[in-house]
Amino acid sequence: MSNELEAFIEYVSVIKALSKKSVQAYSSDLSALEESLGKPLIELDSASLFSALGKYKNRRTLNRKLSSVNAFFDFCYKNRFSDEKTKLKFSKIPKLLPKFLSxxxxxxxxxxxxxxxxxxxxxxxxxxxxxxxxxxxxxxxxxxxxxxxxxxxxxxxxxxxxxxxxxxxxxxxxxxxxxxxxxxxxxxxxxxxxxxxxxxxxxxxxxxxxxxxxxxxxxxxxxxxxxxxxxxxxxxxxxxxxxxxxxxxxxxxxxxxxxxxxxxxxxxxxxxxxx
Structure with missing residues (x-):
């Protein structure tokens, strides 16, 4: 895990005080990306990230990963780890009405x-x-x-x-x-x-x-x-x-x-x- 990613995980855990499940989700999503690409996330461009995330065919799963990535890059930009404000676009999901019983x-x-x-x-x-x-x-x-x-x-x-x-x-x-x-x-x-x-x-x-x-x-x-x-x-x-x-x-x-x-x-x- 890169230094920037460790700082981000500490931020969402301590400063934002997110739930354990949320912190684990961020950590799992982002560390898996770094591991699969073999580079710190901060060094990756949008094309590389989309290429790595392309394996997720389920749009909801893909958007959850994208949300984690965007949160990380927003953190890096605000803390001056990055000069560019990277934000990846979410995949459009058709609105499905919730199933229910009478x-x-x-x-x-x-x-x-x-x-x-x-x-x-x-x-x-x-x-x-x-x-x-x-x-x-x-x-x-x-x-x-x-x-x-x-x-x-x-x-x-x-x-x-x-x-x-x-x-x-x-x-x-x-x-x-x-x-x-x-x-x-x-x-x-x-x-x-x-x-x-x-x-x-x-x-x-x-x-x-x-x-x-x-x-x-x-x-x-x-x-x-x-x-x-x-x-x-x-x-x-x-x-x-x-x-x-x-x-x-x-x-x-x-x-x-x-x-x-x-x-x-x-x-x-x-x-x-x-x-």
């Missing part, structure tokens, strides 16, 4: 679960909890019993290490309590596998895939979509989801637009006019 679809999946077993109670509670809280799967699996405060969830292991409080529907709290009562073992961990250890992300994925045919993250999208469809303010949804920027939450406004379009088509007299 409440009825989720209910249909829940009806398939055999709640006479501890595993069934866990699966039922997990799916309900994800849909009722809108938590990321990492946040959900890190849950401890003391994080449930009445009908509120204290999200302590949030992305970017930003804690938040989220209200939980009574039906989800009841399902969770039924599972915990049957589980009996109070080791602080909420979601456990058959061995008694913490449930893994892969296992959680298998559970939602089995009953709903989707990943756990789709339940987060479903949560947000339900709120927006019900008339929730966008900034409230932002707070509940733990989004740092309102721009991230705005992807769900397509629901409002679709509702408005359908209302116009049904109610407006000109919508049925044939030209």
């Amino acid at each position: 409440y009825k679809e989720i209910q249909n999946g829940l009806n398939l679960i055999d709640k006479s077993t501890i595993t069934g109670l866990r699966d039922y509670a997990l799916i309900l909890f994800l849909y009722a809280s809108g938590t990321r799967i990492s946040e959900c699996l890190a849950l401890k019993r003391e994080d449930i405060e009445g009908e509120w969830l204290h999200v302590r292991h949030a992305k970017g290490e930003k804690e938040r409080m989220v209200p939980i529907a009574k039906v989800a709290i009841k399902a969770l309590q039924s599972y915990l009562d049957e589980k009996k073992r109070d080791d602080g961990v909420v979601w456990s596998n058959y061995k008694g250890t913490r449930l893994s992300r892969i296992s959680a994925y298998k559970i939602t895939q089995k009953y709903l045919g989707v990943s756990p993250h789709v339940l987060r999208h479903s949560y947000a979509t339900s709120l927006i469809s019900g008339g929730a303010d966008l900034r409230v949804v932002q707070e509940l989801l733990g989004h740092a920027s309102l721009l991230t939450t705005q992807i769900y406004t397509h629901i409002q637009k679709q509702d408005l379009k359908e209302t116009l088509e049904v109610c407006h007299p000109m919508a049925k006019e044939i030209l």
Whole structure:
């Protein structure tokens, strides 16, 4: 790792105080580039960098690498390690609407679960909890019993290490309590596998895939979509989801637009006019 890159990693870690995951991502992305090209990043031109990054066919992955590179060069320019302000253009990504399930679809999946077993109670509670809280799967699996405060969830292991409080529907709290009562073992961990250890992300994925045919993250999208469809303010949804920027939450406004379009088509007299 070059001296400039070491200085940058120290900067994002100490001065900017980014999360460990963010620092690791920067370090991994940039040190891998230096290693593959055999030169310090500060000595590379745009053409060489684009050539090295060309192997990433997934545009989102490519843009993440480009973001790391741009952050590094911005740091170098501001600290006079470089005389030129290098900024690579991001790859254009078509806007994809988030996949989501309706409440009825989720209910249909829940009806398939055999709640006479501890595993069934866990699966039922997990799916309900994800849909009722809108938590990321990492946040959900890190849950401890003391994080449930009445009908509120204290999200302590949030992305970017930003804690938040989220209200939980009574039906989800009841399902969770039924599972915990049957589980009996109070080791602080909420979601456990058959061995008694913490449930893994892969296992959680298998559970939602089995009953709903989707990943756990789709339940987060479903949560947000339900709120927006019900008339929730966008900034409230932002707070509940733990989004740092309102721009991230705005992807769900397509629901409002679709509702408005359908209302116009049904109610407006000109919508049925044939030209």
